[in-house]
Amino acid sequence: MTNTSICSDYILRMRAFVPRNQTYFFRKTGMLLVAAISTWLFLLPVNAENATASQAQNLGVKQLIQEGLNFLILEQGQKAEECFLRAKTLDPYSEEAYNFLGLLYLQQGLFQKAEDMLKRAIAIEPLYAEALRNLGKLYLQQERFAEATSYLRRAFTLDRSQAYTAYLLGMAHYFSGQVDKAVQAYEEAFSIDSHLPVEAHYNLGVAYHESSRYLDAVHEYEAVLKAEPEHLNALNNLGLVFSLIGEKDRAVDLFNRVLKIDANNVKARINLGNVYLNTRDLIEAEKIYRSAISLDAKDISPRLNLGVVYFERGEFDKARTEWETLLASDPKNMKVLSVMASAYLEKKQFDEAIRIFKQLVELMPENGSIANTLGYLLADRNKELDLAQKLIEKAIEIEPMNRATYLDSLAWVYYRRGNYSEARQQQEKAIKIFRLGHEAISSEVHLHLGRICEKMNEKELAIKSYQAAVKSNSDPEIVKCASESLELLAK
Numbered sequence: 001m002t003n004t005s006i007c008s009d010y011i012l013r014m015r016a017f018v019p020r021n022q023t024y025f026f027r028k029t030g031m032l033l034v035a036a037i038s039t040w041l042f043l044l045p046v047n048a049e050n051a052t053a054s055q056a057q058n059l060g061v062k063q064l065i066q067e068g069l070n071f072l073i074l075e076q077g078q079k080a081e082e083c084f085l086r087a088k089t090l091d092p093y094s095e096e097a098y099n100f101l102g103l104l105y106l107q108q109g110l111f112q113k114a115e116d117m118l119k120r121a122i123a124i125e126p127l128y129a130e131a132l133r134n135l136g137k138l139y140l141q142q143e144r145f146a147e148a149t150s151y152l153r154r155a156f157t158l159d160r161s162q163a164y165t166a167y168l169l170g171m172a173h174y175f176s177g178q179v180d181k182a183v184q185a186y187e188e189a190f191s192i193d194s195h196l197p198v199e200a201h202y203n204l205g206v207a208y209h210e211s212s213r214y215l216d217a218v219h220e221y222e223a224v225l226k227a228e229p230e231h232l233n234a235l236n237n238l239g240l241v242f243s244l245i246g247e248k249d250r251a252v253d254l255f256n257r258v259l260k261i262d263a264n265n266v267k268a269r270i271n272l273g274n275v276y277l278n279t280r281d282l283i284e285a286e287k288i289y290r291s292a293i294s295l296d297a298k299d300i301s302p303r304l305n306l307g308v309v310y311f312e313r314g315e316f317d318k319a320r321t322e323w324e325t326l327l328a329s330d331p332k333n334m335k336v337l338s339v340m341a342s343a344y345l346e347k348k349q350f351d352e353a354i355r356i357f358k359q360l361v362e363l364m365p366e367n368g369s370i371a372n373t374l375g376y377l378l379a380d381r382n383k384e385l386d387l388a389q390k391l392i393e394k395a396i397e398i399e400p401m402n403r404a405t406y407l408d409s410l411a412w413v414y415y416r417r418g419n420y421s422e423a424r425q426q427q428e429k430a431i432k433i434f435r436l437g438h439e440a441i442s443s444e445v446h447l448h449l450g451r452i453c454e455k456m457n458e459k460e461l462a463i464k465s466y467q468a469a470v471k472s473n474s475d476p477e478i479v480k481c482a483s484e485s486l487e488l489l490a491k
Contacts, residue, residue: 061091068100080104095125099134106138114138129158133165140172148172163193167200174207183207198227202234214241230261236268243275251275266296273305282309300326304339311343319343332363350381361391368399368406376409382416389413404433408445411452420455427452443469443478450485463489 068083081104087097102117115138121131136152139145152169156162170185186204190196205220218241224234239254252275258268273288286309292302307322326336337360344353357374364370375391378384392413396406407430414423427449434441450465466489469482 061087061094061097064090065094065096065100072100072104077104077108093124095121095128095131098124099128099131102131102138103134106134106141111138111142127158129155129162129165132158133162133168136165136172137168140168140175143175145172145176149176161192163189163196166192167196167203170207171203174203179207179210183211183213198224198231201227202231205234205237209237209241214245217241232258232262232265232268235261236265236271239268239271239275243271243278248275248279264295266292266299266302269295270299270301270305273302277305277309277312280312282312285309300330300333300336304336308339308343311347316347316349334360334363337363350377353377354381354383366398368395368402371395371398372402372406372409376412379409379413379416385413385416404430404437404439407433408448412448415448415452415455420452423452424449424456440474441468441472442474443472443482444475446472447478447482447485450482454485454489459489 064083064087068080071080071083084097084101087094098117098121102114102121105114105117118131118135121128132151132155136148136155139148149172152165152172156165156169166185166189170182170189173185174182186207201220201223205217208217208220221234221238224231235254235258239251243251255268255272258265269288269292273285276285276288286306289302289306303322303326307319311319323336323340327333337356341353341356341360344356354377357370360370361374371391372395375388378388392406392410396403407426411423411426411430414426431441446465446469450462453462453465466482466486470479473479
């Protein structure tokens, strides 16, 4: 979050004060005109005096607000508050007085008072962009992101020249999980003002990073480092990007730069260990993870990844010991369980994978991908087929956008049950949906149809399916199975 100190964005335009509740009548003919002129002449001294008093009052309010602003800039909060309160007393309808009181209280961390003042300003003038923005900023600081987004969007709609408002809107979108909208708002902020602070470049870089726009992320992180060469988060994140795009040496160099600045930076050590783990340099990875553990025994990541190192070496008991130690203190830790499940799947230790996925399904019952994975694993092992079917059908219900993949799993359940007609129907439906969406069809999907057709004695269609599995070439092991099946059918 940015701090709340006064900046040029808060130096607001002073509005012209229009006298309230004044009505002017114009009579053009006859006695009405004479009467009107007579009345006007008779009342002139009183009205002129009132107008002069009103003008003086308005000038006083303006002057008080300007004085309050000066004190606000000088961080003299008590004197600023006195000025704004006096202005509010002189003119209870001064939206500026309420707005700046709200801003002052926001700086002081008095959020309830700030919210009350800003809402009063908006009640007086609903189209007051500055108050809308300040209220949005307040909600952003309170992590009330939906409300922050609403007010900041309204403020930016009213005044699209304010880069700062667009930037805050980007932050609200980001923390609401709407990363694409955050990128759009950040980019709009930069299009208005290309000289935004370093942290704006950093936050845009993070949004690009999470959107897999890696080259754009590199550009923003490098802009940060040009201004602040020792910006640790930018160095770390840039290293992460380079490790993702396969630039191992550049990633290692960046993480080592972080450690040269801050030798106790656990995050950089973990990231460095991950580079070595991904490049199968397990000895170096173990050394780095152990150094990270020695610095912070409470951070689970290095111990979790040390377990992965052992697992990759085939030292399964040592890996399990590391993971079970972590689960002993937090049995529902999703991160640990997910890593264990993936590791067991990769090494084809299916019974162990099923055990972990059952825990994950209990913890995340509305996650279609996990439900489908467990259902397919059970079907593939020809176990608990009732449970498998129930899980996959629920996955289809939860995530219909992934139904083609899940229908393939469901077809495999019917195959294991011996209901080949239903299996074929579901499998052909899956393939049709894949084609309608112009998605690549994996070798495994074609292999499944081949197996089903073989059981139904439809040799020609089975051969075509196996040939399609080989052509798809998405998994070497599946391609090998399909090739062997083709040879057997040819004989």
